[in-house]
Every structure is written in structure tokens, then in C-alpha cells.
Amino acid sequence: MKKRYFFMAFMLMLIVLTSGCLSGNFIKKYGTNITEYNLDLTLNDDHTIDGTQVVKYKNTTSKILGEVCFHLYANSFSDVAMNKPVSKLYETKAYPNGFSAGGIDISEVLCANQKCSFALENLDKDILKVTLNSPLYPNDFVNIKMTYKIVIPNVLHRFGYSDSSINLGNFYPIACVFENDGWDKNPYNHNGDPFYSTMANYVVNMTYSSNLILASTGTKKAETKNETATKTTYSANAVRDFAMVLSDKFETLSEKVDGTQINYYFYSDKQSAKSMETAKKALLTFNKKFGKYPYETLAVVETGFLYGGMEYPNLVMISDSLEKYDDYTNTIVHEIAHQWWYGVVGNNQFDYGWLDESLAEYSVVVFYENNPEYEIFRDVCIKNAITSYTLFVDVYKDVFKQVDTSMNRKISEFATEPEYVYAAYVKGMIMFDDIRNLIGDKKFFDSLKNYYKQYGGKNAVPANLIAVFEDTSNRRLKSVFESYLYGSAIIGNVSEKPAN
Numbered sequence: 001m002k003k004r005y006f007f008m009a010f011m012l013m014l015i016v017l018t019s020g021c022l023s024g025n026f027i028k029k030y031g032t033n034i035t036e037y038n039l040d041l042t043l044n045d046d047h048t049i050d051g052t053q054v055v056k057y058k059n060t061t062s063k064i065l066g067e068v069c070f071h072l073y074a075n076s077f078s079d080v081a082m083n084k085p086v087s088k089l090y091e092t093k094a095y096p097n098g099f100s101a102g103g104i105d106i107s108e109v110l111c112a113n114q115k116c117s118f119a120l121e122n123l124d125k126d127i128l129k130v131t132l133n134s135p136l137y138p139n140d141f142v143n144i145k146m147t148y149k150i151v152i153p154n155v156l157h158r159f160g161y162s163d164s165s166i167n168l169g170n171f172y173p174i175a176c177v178f179e180n181d182g183w184d185k186n187p188y189n190h191n192g193d194p195f196y197s198t199m200a201n202y203v204v205n206m207t208y209s210s211n212l213i214l215a216s217t218g219t220k221k222a223e224t225k226n227e228t229a230t231k232t233t234y235s236a237n238a239v240r241d242f243a244m245v246l247s248d249k250f251e252t253l254s255e256k257v258d259g260t261q262i263n264y265y266f267y268s269d270k271q272s273a274k275s276m277e278t279a280k281k282a283l284l285t286f287n288k289k290f291g292k293y294p295y296e297t298l299a300v301v302e303t304g305f306l307y308g309g310m311e312y313p314n315l316v317m318i319s320d321s322l323e324k325y326d327d328y329t330n331t332i333v334h335e336i337a338h339q340w341w342y343g344v345v346g347n348n349q350f351d352y353g354w355l356d357e358s359l360a361e362y363s364v365v366v367f368y369e370n371n372p373e374y375e376i377f378r379d380v381c382i383k384n385a386i387t388s389y390t391l392f393v394d395v396y397k398d399v400f401k402q403v404d405t406s407m408n409r410k411i412s413e414f415a416t417e418p419e420y421v422y423a424a425y426v427k428g429m430i431m432f433d434d435i436r437n438l439i440g441d442k443k444f445f446d447s448l449k450n451y452y453k454q455y456g457g458k459n460a461v462p463a464n465l466i467a468v469f470e471d472t473s474n475r476r477l478k479s480v481f482e483s484y485l486y487g488s489a490i491i492g493n494v495s496e497k498p499a500n
Contacts, residue, residue, distance in 0.1 A: 026294035026344075030457035031237035034058055035200040039172060043208040043246070047161050049150040053172060058141050060198075061178050065136040068144060069183040070128040070173040072120070073195075076188035077102035077153045077160070081124040083187040085157055086306065087417060094155050094306045102153030102160065104173070110145040127185050128173055146173060155306075156321075158243075162304030164267060164320060165247040166212075169312055170195060174241065177348075177459070184348070191420040192353040192411040193310075197240045198346070199457055204242060207231045213250040215265045215299045217242045217314045236314060238294075238457065240346050243312035245301045257283050260293055266302040268320055269328070275300070278329050282336040285370050286363065289445055290340050291452040298339065300332060311338035311360075329374075330364060337363035345452055346459040353420065354407045354485075355462060358428020359448075365429060382433045385426050390492035392422045405487040407431075408462060430491055431484040435469065435477065443473040 036056040041049050059065050076085050079101040086094040109118040111133050121127040128146075136142050150171060153160045158169035176183040177196050188194050202218060210230045218236030225231075236242060249267035253276045256262070260283060264276045279300045287293055297314050305319040309331040316335035322328045341359035342349070349356065368376040396403040396419070404415075407423045414420035436444040451460070451468045466481050483489040 026456065027238050029238075030199050031201055034060075034238075035175060035198070037172075037174075037200055037202045037204075037242070039202070039204045039206075039242075041204065041206050043166070043206065043212075045209065047152040047154070047166070049152065049168075049171075051146075051148050051150060051172065053146045053148070055144045055146075055173075055175065056141050057136075057144055057175060059136045059138050062138055063178075063181070064138070065178075066132055068130050068132065068136070068142070069121075069176040069178075069185065070130070071170075071176055071185075071195075072104050072106075072126045072128050072173055073170040073188060074102055074104040074150055074159060074172075075120075075124055075126045077155065077157075078124065081126075081188070083124055083126075083189060085159075085188050085190055086155070087190040089417070090306060094157060096156070096162075097154055100154035100160075102151045102155070104148050104150045104171075106146055106148045106173075108145075108147040110143075112143055113145075116144075122185060122187055124187060126187055127176070127183075148173070156304045157306055158310050158317070160304075164249055165245055165303040167303055167305065167317065168244040168246075169310060169317070170241070170243075172242070175200075184350075186350040186410075186412075189350070189412045191414050191417055192357070192424065193349040194411060195241070196346075196348040196350055196459075198459065199238050199240055202234070202236045202239065202242045204234045204236075204244075205231060206234070206244065208246060209248075211248045212246045213248070213252070213265070214244060214246050215250070215263065215301045215315060216244045217299075217312055219296050236295075239313035240343070241312050243315050243317075245299075245303050245315070245317065247303070255280060258287055258293075260295065261297045262300065263297065264300045269302055271325060275328065275332060278332050279336060281371050282333045282367055285367050286337060286340055289366055289370065290363075290448050291456070293339060294344065294456075295339075298336070300336070309335040311335045311342055313339075313343050333364050333367045334360050337367075340452060344456045347461065348459065350412070351410050352408065352462055353411045354424040354428050355460065355465065357424040358407075358432060361425045361429045362432040365433070378433075382430065385429050386492045389422055389426045389430065392418070392426070406485065407487075408485040427484060427491070431481070431489070434484075434489075435480060438477070438480065439469075439473040439475055443475075447472040 035058045038054045041051045043049050057068055109116055109130055114133055116133050117131045119129050121129050156162055158167055159171045160167055174197055184196050207229055214232055216234045218234040221235050222233040250265045253264040257280045262279050266272050269275055295314050299315040301317050302320050303317050305317050308319050310317040318331050337360040342356040347355045365378055365381045368374050369378045393403055447469045450472050466478050470477050
């Protein structure tokens with residue numbers, strides 16, 4: 001949930017090849033013969049959405065499936081949810097007008113145009129299990145049509161509305177990942193980003209009040225408008241999620257950069273031209289250092305949000321509550337880096353939250369290093385990260401008598417949000433800089449390019465990352481990575497030991 005420069009106030013504020021690695025064939029390669037979503041949505045004035053959704057679901061497993069499961073993340077915003085999206089520490093800030101419930105109500109499900117049974121599962125009824133009328137064999141498709149109503153809560157979150165904007169992130173039913181002979185049904189968690197999905201193609205029709213401006217994943221394909229309502233069609237191929245933000249306050253800046261149309265949506269940013277310049281430089285820097293961004297569009301969106309920012313394919317949310325402009329800049333860079341680490345190279349963010357977060361955070365260091373006009377330097381970033389991390393560990397030990405410094409945990413296994421942030425973000429930044437010092441700049445960036453090339457369009461696990469670094473550098477690095485991941489690395493004056 002990102003980010004988290006907001007959390008750095010807990011201790012210290014951190015100061016923080018080639019374009020051919022993924023060619024224009026990416027969309028064709030990963031957007032062919034895959035699951036497709038077709039959404040028809042109407043946003044009502046009372047902050048509800050009437051929706052129908054047809055999912056042409058592909059069985060990519062080797063199993064014969066009798067059911068398909070979907071995440072209903074919106075139900076975690078209900079008044080009875082146990083796995084809440086906001087911790088008690090931040091409830092007051094998240095709900096400035098008092099608690100507001102949200103959720104999704106599924107009224108009908110059809111499988112291949114015939115009614116089929118469905119049930120809500122998990123503690124918070126956040127899993128929709130659709131029982132198919134006939135077996136779904138490997139590599140076959142089934143059309144699943146859903147009719148639903150969504151209630152958007154008044155909360156400063158990925159999914160919610162504020163006085164300035166409406167955030168629609170993780171709001172619609174999205175297919176669970178099937179692996180290890182079962183469906184991934186991890187619930188929501190206020191630590192990190194509890195999401196996991198695979199590449200799919202989208203066509204989304206959104207009808208909304210004509211006084212609103214829409215920022216979205218994907219490319220606008222059509223739009224009709226009258227005095228009261230606008231209907232816009234967006235399409236996006238080979239993306240792992242779909243998000244939108246709407247506001248009646250948006251101003252926009254647009255520019256095409258290295259083949260990608262960057263659209264900046266803002267309403268209170270007094271340095272909008274500078275923010276747009278940062279977005280452009282981030283795209284150019286990461287294209288060069290990691291590999292080419294494969295999509296036509298990138299929306300950078302200022303919006304109401306509890307944390308610093310949040311990433312979605314082709315769209316990043318930047319919080320309007322960041323008080324320091326340096327933090328706003330950091331967040332733009334961090335979230336754009338997620339287009340590479342999460343957007344293109346995916347991972348299970350519930351099980352391995354550090355995998356994309358550490359890379360995105362270290363990418364901020366890479367950005368400043370390659371854009372010296374910002375006068376933020378790599379050695380200073382790392383020095384401050386080490387100081388901040390060691391101080392955090394010392395204070396945490398004083399307060400709680402012990403601290404678990406391992407990184408490779410499910411996000412639900414972190415006792416507090418600061419513990420997660422310092423493990424996934426700060427310690428992760430230190431880890432990648434240590435690896436870079438060990439193998440040298442060329443092998444380090446070649447490793448990142450190879451990781452991006454080999455796992456773009458796929459979901460990676462930590463072993464994949466480590467193997468790419470070892471193969472590229474011709475060095476045995478597993479023990480170095482694991483010393484950080486499992487809490488035995490020596491950082492500053494802290495010799496880590498896993499908690500008992």
C-alpha cells in the first residue's frame with residue numbers, strides 16, 4: 001500500500017539493455033489466448049455502481065476444474081469485516097467523516113448463459129466461488145457473467161471516495177490464482193498490498209456524471225457525452241489488474257515520452273509541471289536501466305489516499321495529503337517503478353510483499369543516481385537507510401523486548417505496519433545495494449534486465465530472483481540474499497537474529 005514515505009515519520013525521514021528487453025511483442029505474446037474481462041459499469045450519484053461483468057476464463061492449469069473462485073476485495077470494507085483494510089492506528093485519518101461501509105452484492109451468476117450456483121466464502125465473505133455447470137478442461141474457456149451492485153465507502157483508500165476524488169482500485173470480482181492444486185484465497189490485510197493476480201485482457205465501459213473526469217488503466221477507445229452523463233470505453237491487454245480514479249477537480253498535463261503517453265491528473269499540486277517532469281524522467285530512467293515499458297499509456301493521478309501512493313497497471317495514485325513536496329516526488333518515482341516490479345513482473349504480494357517493494361524502493365535510489373539535478377545521492381540514501389533501520393530495531397527492541405527482522409514473511413505475519421515497512425522497504429533497499437557492491441554495477445543491472453526479461457508477463461517467486469542474479473553474475477549469492485530475508489545479516493551495528 002504505498003507509500004510509505006508516510007510511515008518514515010515513525011523514525012527518521014529517508015532521503016531517499018536496453019529498451020529491447022521487453023519489445024513491442026510483449027502485448028501480443030502475453031495478451032493472446034488468455035482470460036478476458038468485459039465490464040459494463042454505471043457510477044451513480046450516491047457513490048454506488050451498478051455492474052455486469054463477463055469473464056471469459058481460461059483454465060491454465062493441468063487440472064479439470066469444477067469451480068472458479070474470485071476475490072471480492074470490496075467486502076473487506078464492510079462494517080462486519082474482520083480483516084480490515086485499515087489498522088486502528090490510522091482509522092481516524094482514513095475515515096475523516098466517521099466510519100463508512102462499502103462492499104459488493106452479487107445478485108446473479110451465469111455460466112455459459114445458464115444460471116449456476118455460487119457462494120461467498122472466507123471469514124469476510126470476500127471469496128466468490130462459482131460452481132460450473134460442466135467441467136472446465138485444461139486450456140478451455142468458460143464465460144461467467146455476474147450482475148452486482150457496489151457500494152463505495154467514504155474512506156481515503158484504494159477503494160473509496162473523498163471530497164476530491166473517487167478511487168476504484170480492487171473493486172470488481174477478479175479471478176483467484178490457481179496454483180499448488182488450490183485457489184489462492186488470502187484475505188485483505190492492512191499491511192502492504194494483499195493482492196495476487198495473473199495477466200488478462202480488459203474492456204471496460206464506464207458511465208458516469210459528465211462533470212467528472214476519468215483516469216484509467218488502459219487506452220481510451222470511445223466516448224459519448226451529453227449534458228448529464230459520459231460513457232467511456234477503455235481497453236487494456238496483458239495487464240494484471242484494472243483501476244480508475246474520477247474527480248470533478250482534475251486538471252491534466254499530457255506528453256508522449258519514449259512511445260508512452262503520460263497523463264498527469266492533479267488538482268492541488270502547485271508544482272504540477274515539475275511533477276510531470278519527474279514522471280517523464282522516471283519512465284526514461286527505468287526504460288534504460290531495466291527494460292522498455294511495454295504499454296501505450298501511463299496515468300499519474302493525484303487523489304485522496306491514506307498512504308503515500310498505490311500502483312496499478314498503467315495508473316499510479318499519489319496522495320494529496322503528502323505535506324512535503326520531496327515526499328510527493330519520491331512517491332511518483334516509487335509508484336512508477338512498480339510498473340516494472342509488480343505491473344510487468346508480478347508476484348504474490350501477500351506471501352512475498354518485499355519482492356516488489358524492495359525493488360521499487362531501490363529503484364528510487366537508481367532514479368536519483370541517474371538524475372543528479374535532484375541532488376539526492378546514492379551514498380546518502382543508503383547511509384540514512386542504515387541509520388534509520390538500526391534506530392528502528394533498537395527502539396522496537398526497547399518497546400517490545402524483541403524484534404523479528406526477517407523479510408520473507410506473509411504480510412499478515414508482521415505485528416505492526418512499521419515492522420513491515422522497515423523490512424520490505426528500508427531493509428530491502430539496503431539489501432540490493434549490498435548485492436550491487438558485491439557483484440559490481442554492470443552485473444547488477446544486467447541481472448535486473450534479465451529478471452525483467454525472463455519474468456515479464458509472469459509471476460515470480462524469490463527463488464527466481466536469486467537464480468537470475470546468480471546466473472547473470474556467476475556468483476553464489478543465495479546465502480547473501482537469505483541472510484537478509486531470514487534476519488541474520490549484519491546491518492550497521494545491528495547483528496540480526498530471528499525472533500524466537
